[in-house]
Amino acid sequence: MVDLQKHFPITRSLADQLSRRPAKVIHAVDGVSLTVGPGETLGLIGESGSGKTTLGWMLARLHEPTSGSIVFDGVDVTHLRSTSLRTWRRNVQIVFQDPVGSLDPRLRVWQIVGEPIRAQNMADRWLAVNGPRLARRAHRLALRQERERLTREFRAAMNPKAADRARLRREYRAQADAREKLPPEEQRRLENDYQAALQRADQLAAPLAPERDRLQTEYRAAMKRGIGPAPVVPKRPKPPVLHREAVRKKVQEVLPTVGLPVDCLDQYPHEFSGGGRQRLSLARALSVSPRLIVLDEPTSALDVAVQAQILNRLVELQRSRGLAYVLITHNVAAVRFVADRVAVMYLGRIVEHGPVRELLERPVHPYTKALLAAVPVPDPSRRHTRYRIGGDIPSLVDLPPGCRFAPRCPFVIDRCKVEDPPLLPMAGTDRLVACHRADEVADIRPESLLASDTPSPGEAPAVPPTSAA
Amino acid sequence: MTDPVIDVRNLTITYTVGAGTFYAVSDVSVKIFPRQVVGIVGETGCGKSTLAQAIPRLLPEPPATIGGGEIIFRGTDLVKVPKRQLPMVRGTGIGMIFQEPLNSLNPAYRVFDQIAESIRIRHYREMGWVRSFQGGEAPFDYSKPAAPITVGGSLTKSIIPDGAVEEAARDRLRTRSEFRDEVLEYLRLVRINDPETILNLYPHELSGGMRQRIMIAMALSEKPSLLIADEPTSALDVTIQAQVLTLMKELIEEVDAAILFISHDLGVIAETADEIGVMYAGRIVEYGPVADVFRSPRHPYTKALLKAAPSRYKSEGPLDSIAGSVPNLSRPPPGCRFHPRCPLVRDVCRGEHPPLAPVDKSADPEAPGLHRSACYFAEEVPGLP
Numbered sequence: 001m002v003d004l005q006k007h008f009p010i011t012r013s014l015a016d017q018l019s020r021r022p023a024k025v026i027h028a029v030d031g032v033s034l035t036v037g038p039g040e041t042l043g044l045i046g047e048s049g050s051g052k053t054t055l056g057w058m059l060a061r062l063h064e065p066t067s068g069s070i071v072f073d074g075v076d077v078t079h080l081r082s083t084s085l086r087t088w089r090r091n092v093q094i095v096f097q098d099p100v101g102s103l104d105p106r107l108r109v110w111q112i113v114g115e116p117i118r119a120q121n122m123a124d125r126w127l128a129v130n131g132p133r134l135a136r137r138a139h140r141l142a143l144r145q146e147r148e149r150l151t152r153e154f155r156a157a158m159n160p161k162a163a164d165r166a167r168l169r170r171e172y173r174a175q176a177d178a179r180e181k182l183p184p185e186e187q188r189r190l191e192n193d194y195q196a197a198l199q200r201a202d203q204l205a206a207p208l209a210p211e212r213d214r215l216q217t218e219y220r221a222a223m224k225r226g227i228g229p230a231p232v233v234p235k236r237p238k239p240p241v242l243h244r245e246a247v248r249k250k251v252q253e254v255l256p257t258v259g260l261p262v263d264c265l266d267q268y269p270h271e272f273s274g275g276g277r278q279r280l281s282l283a284r285a286l287s288v289s290p291r292l293i294v295l296d297e298p299t300s301a302l303d304v305a306v307q308a309q310i311l312n313r314l315v316e317l318q319r320s321r322g323l324a325y326v327l328i329t330h331n332v333a334a335v336r337f338v339a340d341r342v343a344v345m346y347l348g349r350i351v352e353h354g355p356v357r358e359l360l361e362r363p364v365h366p367y368t369k370a371l372l373a374a375v376p377v378p379d380p381s382r383r384h385t386r387y388r389i390g391g392d393i394p395s396l397v398d399l400p401p402g403c404r405f406a407p408r409c410p411f412v413i414d415r416c417k418v419e420d421p422p423l424l425p426m427a428g429t430d431r432l433v434a435c436h437r438a439d440e441v442a443d444i445r446p447e448s449l450l451a452s453d454t455p456s457p458g459e460a461p462a463v464p465p466t467s468a469a
Numbered sequence: 470m471t472d473p474v475i476d477v478r479n480l481t482i483t484y485t486v487g488a489g490t491f492y493a494v495s496d497v498s499v500k501i502f503p504r505q506v507v508g509i510v511g512e513t514g515c516g517k518s519t520l521a522q523a524i525p526r527l528l529p530e531p532p533a534t535i536g537g538g539e540i541i542f543r544g545t546d547l548v549k550v551p552k553r554q555l556p557m558v559r560g561t562g563i564g565m566i567f568q569e570p571l572n573s574l575n576p577a578y579r580v581f582d583q584i585a586e587s588i589r590i591r592h593y594r595e596m597g598w599v600r601s602f603q604g605g606e607a608p609f610d611y612s613k614p615a616a617p618i619t620v621g622g623s624l625t626k627s628i629i630p631d632g633a634v635e636e637a638a639r640d641r642l643r644t645r646s647e648f649r650d651e652v653l654e655y656l657r658l659v660r661i662n663d664p665e666t667i668l669n670l671y672p673h674e675l676s677g678g679m680r681q682r683i684m685i686a687m688a689l690s691e692k693p694s695l696l697i698a699d700e701p702t703s704a705l706d707v708t709i710q711a712q713v714l715t716l717m718k719e720l721i722e723e724v725d726a727a728i729l730f731i732s733h734d735l736g737v738i739a740e741t742a743d744e745i746g747v748m749y750a751g752r753i754v755e756y757g758p759v760a761d762v763f764r765s766p767r768h769p770y771t772k773a774l775l776k777a778a779p780s781r782y783k784s785e786g787p788l789d790s791i792a793g794s795v796p797n798l799s800r801p802p803p804g805c806r807f808h809p810r811c812p813l814v815r816d817v818c819r820g821e822h823p824p825l826a827p828v829d830k831s832a833d834p835e836a837p838g839l840h841r842s843a844c845y846f847a848e849e850v851p852g853l854p
Contacts, residue, residue, distance in 0.1 A: 041783075047706040048677075273794065274513060303512035303733055304777040308790035315783055330706060333779040337788060357782055374711035376736025378778060380759045 028054040030348035031068075036292065039318060041325040043339030043356065045332060045371065051348040053097075056294045056328045060094040061085060072292075084134065086123040090116070093285035097297035099277035103269040110265040112280060113254060114247035116288045121242040128236040139230040146227050154219040158212065164201035168194065181401055251287065258283045259313060275306035279313075286317070292324040299334055311337050332375050336360055344368045347404040350423055354431035364426065364433045364442045367405045403436070411441050472544070473500045474695050474727040475524065475563075480538035482516075482523050485531060489799040493519040495751045496538070498825070499729070500837065501695065506721055506728040508742030508759065510735060512774075514795055516751040521699040521731045525563040526555050543694060561591050564693030564726075568700035570680035574672040580683055581668040584655055585648040587690045655686040658723070660716055678709035682716065689724055697729045702737060714740055735778060739763055744838070747771045750796050750806040753825060757840030767828045767842035767850050770807045805844070812853060813846045 029051040036042045044052040057063045059070065061077065069078040072091060080088055093116070096102035103112055127134070156163035172194050179187055207215065242250075252262050258279040269277055278298060285293050295314070299307040311334060317323055327338050335342055336356060343353040344367065352365040363369045403409070406416040415436050423434040426442075435441065482494040494516040501507050509517045522528045524540055526547055540547040547558065559565075567573040574583055649668075656664035659682040672680055681701060688696055701717070702710040718741060721728060732738050738745055738759070745762050747755040747770065755768040766772040776789040793810040796802050802809055808818040827839045828847055844850065 047708060275794075304735070304774060304779075305512060305791040308777045308779060308788040311779060312787045312790065315787065332707075337779040337781060337783055340783070370708060374707040376707075376710070376714065376734065376740050378735035378739045378763060378775060380739045380763050 028348055029058065032345075032348070032350055034343060034350070034353075036324050036326060038291065038324055039322040040341070041318065041327055041339045043335035043342040044326065044328045044345055045330060045335055045342060046345035047330060047371075049347070050345040052328045052345045053296055054348075055345070056094065056296050056326060059292075059326060060092050060294050061089070062094070083123050083126050083130070086119065087127055090120050090288040091290055092292045092294065093288065093290040094294040094296060095278075095281045095285050095298050097300060099274060099281055099301060100269075102281060103277060105269055108266050108268060109255075109260075109280065110248045110251045112269065113251045113283045113287050116284060117247055117250050118242060120288050121239065125238050125241070128238045132233045132235055135233040136230055139227075143226050147223055150219060150222050154215065157207065157215050159206060160204040161201055161206070164204055165198060168197050168201060251283075254283050254287050257286060257317065259309070273306075274302050275310060278302060278306075278310055282310075282313070289321075290323070292326065294326045294328065296328045297331075298327070298329070300329065300331060307334070314338055332360070332372060344371065349404060349434065350432070351405065351434045352432065353423070354429065358429065358431065362442070364431060364438050365405075365435050366409045366411050366441060369441075369444065370408075403434075411437055413437065471502055473502050473541075474543065475499070475501050475729075476539075476541040477520075477524065478539045478541065480520070480523065480540060481536040482519055482528070483534050483536050485534065491798045492751050492801055493533075493798060494523065495801075496822075497748075497751075497753050498538075499746060499753070499756075501727040501729060502837070503694075503727050504721075504725060506730055506741055506743045508730045508732065508738035508745040509748055509753075510732060510738045510745055510774075511748035512733060512795060514798070515748040516798075517731045517733075517748050518699055520748075521565075521697050521729065524695075524697060524729070525559050525565065526550070526552075527559070527565070557594075560587065560691040560693065561594050562693060562695070564688035564691055564696045566681075566684050566688050566696065566698040566701045568703050570677065570684045570704070571672060573684060574680060576672055578671075579668065580656075580670055580672070580675075581649070581652055583672075583683060584652045584687050584690055587687045588648055588651050588655075591691045651690070655690045656683075658689065658720070659683075659686045661686075676709075677705050678712060681705060681709075681713050685713075685716070685720070689720065689726075693726055695729065696724075696726045697731070699731045700733070701730075703732065703734070710737070717741060735763075735775065747774070750801060751798060752806055752822065752843065754807065754843045755841065756825060757828075757842075758838060761840040765851055767840065767847040768807075768844045769811050769813050769850055769853060772850055772853055773810075813844070813849055815846070817845055 032051075032055060034042060044055065046052045054063060058065050061070070061080065065078060069076055071077070072088070077085075077088055107115075175190075179190060182190075206212075248265055251265060255262050255264070260276065260279050260283060264271075269280060272280060278301070282298070298314070299310055302310065314325065315338060318325060325338065327335060329335060339356045341354065342356050342359045343350045344359075344365065345351070346367050352359065352363065352368045359368065360372065363372055401420070402418045403412075403416040403421050406412050409416065413436070419436070421434045421436045423432045424438075425431065426433050426438055477497060477499045480494055480497045481492070484491040484493055497516075497520060499507060499509075499520075509520065511517045519528065519533070523533070523535065524542075524547070526540075535548055538548070542558065542562065547555075550558070578586075652668065653664050656667060661667055661679065661682055667675070667679070672683070675683065681704075685701070698717070702713050705713060714737065717728075721741075728741075730738065730741050742759050744757060745759050746753045747762070747768065749770045755762060755766065755771045757767075762771060763775070766775060770791075773789070773791045777791060779788050781788070791810055796806060796809065802819075804817075804819040805811070805814075805822055808814045811818065823843045823845045825841045825843045826847075827834055827836075827841050829839065832839055842850075
């Protein structure tokens with residue numbers, strides 16, 4: 001069973017590593033939580049710069065999350081390193097957007113598709129020898145963390161005053177940036193609250209002697225107990241090296257599953273058409289029988305007819321193998337066909353999340369509506385329309401306070417500009433929506449964001465902005 | 470009846486690469502009248518970009534060769550114009566908007582200089598300072614200074630009043646600041662907020678949608694009679710694409726130019742074009758008013774293409790795709806090029822390529838605005854599943 005959870009409650013930053021200025025950070029993905037079950041497809045849609053690709057790369061552990069965790073099959077894989085990361089990669093594979101750039105032009109088909117097979121083989125061989133050592137090290141590390149935790153708790157229990165003061169100080173400092181943006185009177189109020197809380201902390205009394213003795217005995221016992229004995233991992237025999245012929249044989253088995261002929265083993269990627277190259281990428285991902293495939297814009301470089309072939313193939317494979325997909329794309333049509341659930345991303349946040357049919361037919365969040373209304377429809381009778389949502393995406397470095405879509409939103413009210421709406425379940429639906437006015441705007445059709453051919457400039461949106469308290 | 474701005478007749482273009490010859494465009498005819506928008510739609514490799522670049526003769530020759538046909542632009546066959554005169558057609562005569570705005574803008578130029586350059590070129594050409602392309606049969610004499618352009622046979626649209634040349638002498642020293650107002654005017658035309666700030670930015674500082682608007686402003690500032698937009702929105706996000714398309718639709722009404730709009734996206738073409746041509750393997754297989762073609766396609770390929778756009782959910786069965794693959798253009802199949810993939814194929818299809826004939830047999834075959842299909846069995850297409 002694949003049970004995947006990802007949490008990025010705080011900020012993910014790419015820029016601070018480059019610029020070494022912690023003050024400026026690109027909030028590429030900011031507090032996103034998702035799950036994907038086996039045999040299920042999660043669609044991630046959003047404009048470029050919404051963080052959907054960063055999220056996909058984090059899932060495949062090509063980016064290290066700044067914070068948060070990725071749980072795969074009940075195991076936290078967020079901080080896997082070296083060979084344990086490499087062996088884990090057989091579970092999650094990725095198909096990249098650019099089928100030309102992601103295939104080495106100097107390698108032949110069997111080398112490209114066989115590369116993950118060989119890499120996994122090498123990792124297996126290494127692990128067979130070094131497994132026991134790794135297990136001992138992991139145990140040592142866990143023991144140390146457990147003991148540190150015990151000590152922290154023991155000290156806090158012995159001296160609640162200092163522990164509480166330290167906690168308050170930590171929290172107050174963490175909010176420093178947010179406080180600066182508030183009006184001065186609000187800042188003063190928070191400062192006073194902080195001082196009062198500190199004084200309350202001073203009132204906390206240390207435990208009395210019998211209690212202290214009990215705590216100390218418990219602490220010593222727990223330290224001694226630790227986390228039990230180290231697991232015994234026997235040394236396994238090294239699996240044999242997969243040589244050329246063995247790899248070619250395995251590749252030959254994979255190729256028909258994506259609809260490529262088996263006799264193309266010795267061809268180069270440039271000999272394939274766009275669709276053929278995308279099939280090759282897919283074959284490479286499938287070669288190690290993963291359980292989750294991250295599809296990063298798998299069809300955006302392809303024509304409609306070829307796109308239909310690839311999408312059909314993806315669905316077929318999912319049915320026959322129980323694969324889970326994370327489909328990252330801005331192509332709403334592809335998401336409609338492949339996904340079971342959809343998450344709409346805007347500026348690093350999920351703004352709406354729900355079952356595919358429900359979400360596409362009755363979008364709630366204004367951004368989802370705008371996105372769906374903007375998709376050109378091959379129907380000339382719908383052409384006399386004017387697109388109403390203007391503006392460009394704000395910078396990910398200096399994010400506006402409040403809702404991130406507020407500067408472009410036609411339904412914006414004052415509250416949206418100061419208070420960031422949380423992603424909350426919507427009553428009566430399987431939907432999560434991050435909008436203050438979700439209930440009011442839910443019934444507005446996306447088409448109503450397109451004005452008719454007789455435009456009246458500055459025309460009021462369907463819900464007057466004043467109607468909300 | 471006005472004359473068409475551009476009249477492409479039976480154009481054939483081949484690429485010679487190594488030992489092989491690729492028939493990229495075969496026997497294509499397109500006529501565009503003033504203020505008309507013609508869309509060309511087709512898959513990758515069907516020759517639509519080759520066609521777009523062949524019209525202002527931007528194709529590198531070799532490897533490309535114009536094998537036959539005529540490109541009649543305002544009365545002159547561009548195929549016969551000598552290479553050194555071709556730059557005169559481009560910009561003021563035929564403007565281009567390319568797919569990748571970042572690759573088509575000069576990264577070392579500020580927005581102001583990008584647009585001012587176009588305006589300066591047009592200005593000089595109007596004044597007759599720079600040798601401007603002259604249509605008609607008159608050969609161009611490079612040994613003499615260029616004469617001011619006369620109205621008859623001229624490709625530039627402005628009419629030069631008497632004494633304009635003398636007056637233009639003062640304009641030789643026109644300074645940057647004097648171009649500024651005109652540049653700002655074009656930036657406002659393409660709906661750029663705060664154009665004074667944008668003027669001083671470099672292309673990399675702009676978003677994709679902004680860059681594409683700068684490209685459009687550059688193309689429009691030369692006041693071309695024909696604007697060729699080659700996938701102008703393919704590199705943009707859907708919401709930005711919607712903005713740029715809305716802008717283009719508004720500009721079509723404001724600017725007096727004919728537009729050739731190339732795209733692989735049926736939705737984009739449906740929103741912009743008056744007439745569309747569907748290309749397959751280098752040939753136009755169907756041509757007609759946009760509403761007719763979308764509502765009742767009369768070529769099996771158009772029908773299949775319209776059906777292939779994914780519009781259903783996973784639970785509703787697989788998507789319709791077109792069986793087989795696009796033919797190799799170095800060895801195009803004999804007869805109708807779609808026949809190996811066609812559900813209606815019969816023996817006659819393997820013989821000769823069907824002509825692009827009006828669907829309505831009783832109509833005058835020369836009349837413009839007819840729905841035409843290159844299929845022997847066009848009447849049977851509506852009955853296809």
